[in-house]
Amino acid sequence: SMALPTAHPGSRMQLLGAHADRALERAHSPAWNVTARTPPCFLLHAEDDASVPVENTLEMRAALRTAGVLAETHLFPEGGHGFGLRLAAGKPVAVWPELFRRWAEARGLA
Structure with a gap:
């Protein structure tokens, strides 16, 4: 996940930057992107x-x-x-x- 507090802080910072919003966190969090496919x-x-x-x-x-x-x-x-x-x-x-x-x-x- 890229959402705090479960995100790895270093990975989150490198991938999303210091000011990531909830939409960006969700877009880059695998669990939020699971579908039946x-x-x-x-x-x-x-x-x-x-x-x-x-x-x-x-x-x-x-x-x-x-x-x-x-x-x-x-x-x-x-x-x-x-x-x-x-x-x-x-x-x-x-x-x-x-x-x-x-x-x-x-x-x-x-």
Whole structure:
């Protein structure tokens, strides 16, 4: 989301500037732009992410459900921000690549 307080402050400033109004925030917040035509989504978030609040993922999940869009969501207690593959080792979030592979294969995407 680009709306405060859930927006990542640095990203919001870089993308929208210092004086973004509500319309600009909404235009650049994925959850506000979900429609029934949005493709199925795979969402994951580490709850100890100190950069982007987990509420962003929860907001997106709620918007997808409201629109009737299929979504698979995984929340992990540890993983931080930007864990990718290398930084996930030894943390609960380390299983995410396998979860994504299965999700993608089930949809013919891998």
